[in-house]
Amino acid sequence: MTALLLGALGLTLSLLVPGWLARARWTARAPGAAVVLWQAVTLAGILCALGVALAGPQELVHELGSGRPVGSAALIVALAVASLIIVRLLVSLVRVTLRSRARRARHRMLVDLLDSADEHAELPAELRVLDGPLPFAYCVPGRSPRVVLSGSALKVLDERQVGAVIAHEQAHLRQRHELVMESFTAFYRAVPRPLRSRVPLEAVHLLLEMVADDAARGHSGSAALRSALEVLGDAVSPAAPEDLSGSAAAERARRLERLTGADNRSVVVEACAGALAAGLLVLPTVILVVPWLGRALMAWPL
Numbered sequence: 001m002t003a004l005l006l007g008a009l010g011l012t013l014s015l016l017v018p019g020w021l022a023r024a025r026w027t028a029r030a031p032g033a034a035v036v037l038w039q040a041v042t043l044a045g046i047l048c049a050l051g052v053a054l055a056g057p058q059e060l061v062h063e064l065g066s067g068r069p070v071g072s073a074a075l076i077v078a079l080a081v082a083s084l085i086i087v088r089l090l091v092s093l094v095r096v097t098l099r100s101r102a103r104r105a106r107h108r109m110l111v112d113l114l115d116s117a118d119e120h121a122e123l124p125a126e127l128r129v130l131d132g133p134l135p136f137a138y139c140v141p142g143r144s145p146r147v148v149l150s151g152s153a154l155k156v157l158d159e160r161q162v163g164a165v166i167a168h169e170q171a172h173l174r175q176r177h178e179l180v181m182e183s184f185t186a187f188y189r190a191v192p193r194p195l196r197s198r199v200p201l202e203a204v205h206l207l208l209e210m211v212a213d214d215a216a217r218g219h220s221g222s223a224a225l226r227s228a229l230e231v232l233g234d235a236v237s238p239a240a241p242e243d244l245s246g247s248a249a250a251e252r253a254r255r256l257e258r259l260t261g262a263d264n265r266s267v268v269v270e271a272c273a274g275a276l277a278a279g280l281l282v283l284p285t286v287i288l289v290v291p292w293l294g295r296a297l298m299a300w301p302l
C-alpha cells in the first residue's frame with residue numbers, strides 16, 4: 001500500500017503538477033516562493049521514487065506470501081534500485097557543476113580579454129564592456145563574477161536604465177541563481193530521456209529572472225527597468241540567450257507594468273506557497289513512516 005501511495009504521489013508530482021505550476025499566474029506575484037515550490041515538487045518526486053524502490057519489492061513479496069530467501073532478494077533489489085537513483089542524481093550533479101564551472105572560467109577569460117570598460121570608469125569594478133552592434137547584458141557567475149554589457153547597450157540606455165540592468169545582474173550573482181539552475185539541470189539530465197521534461201527548467205529560469213527584476217526595481221524603480229527591458233528585449237546578442245531575451249523579456253516588462261509598489265497579496269501568496277512546499281516534502285516521509293510506525297506498535301509486546 002505504501003509503494004502504491006508513493007507511486008501515485010510521485011506520478012502526480014512528475015506528470016500533472018509541473019504543467020499546472022508552469023501555467024499558474026500567481027507565481028509572477030511571488031516568484032521566489034514559486035522557485036521554492038518547484039524545488040519542493042522536484043525533491044518530493046525524488047523521495048517518492050526512492051520510497052517506491054525501497055517499499056515496492058518488500059510489499060510485493062509480502063502480498064505473494066513468499067518465504068525468507070525471496071524476502072532477502074527483494075530487499076537487495078530495493079537497495080540496489082534506490083542506490084542507482086541516488087548515484088545517477090549525484091553523478092549528474094557533479095557533471096553539470098564541473099562543466100558549468102569550466103565554461104564560465106573560459107567565458108570570464110574571454111570577456112576580460114575583450115573588455116573595453118576602461119573607457120567607462122564610473123561603472124562597477126566587476127563590469128566588462130564588449131564592443132559590438134547589438135545591445136545586450138548578462139552575467140558570468142562564480143567566485144570571481146562579471147557583469148557584461150555591450151558598448152551598444154551603454155549607448156541606447158540612459159543612466160537609470162543602465163543602473164537597473166546592472167542591479168538585475170548583480171541580484172543574479174548575489175543570490176547565486178546559477179546554483180538553482182544547475183540543480184534543476186542536473187535533475188533534468190538524470191531523468192531517463194523519454195521521461196524528461198524541460199517545463200521545470202524553463203519555468204524556474206523565468207521565475208529567477210523575475211526575482212532579479214524585483215531586486216532591480218527596488219534599486220532603480222519599475223519604470224527604468226521596464227524601459228530597459230523593452231530596449232534590450234528584441235535586440236539581444238545570440239551569445240547571451242539566457243538573459244533579457246525575446247518573449248520572456250516582453251512578459252517580464254508586462255509583469256512590471258502590473259505590479260505596483262508594496263503588494264500585500266504577495267505576502268499571502270508567498271506564505272501559502274511556502275506552506276505547500278513544506279507539506280509536499282513532509283508527505284512522502286509520512287507515507288513511508290506511518291505504516292512502519294503502525295507495524296512497530298503492533299509488534300510491541302505490551
Ligand SMILES: [Zn+2]
Nearest residue numbers: 209212243244
Ligand atoms: Zn537576468
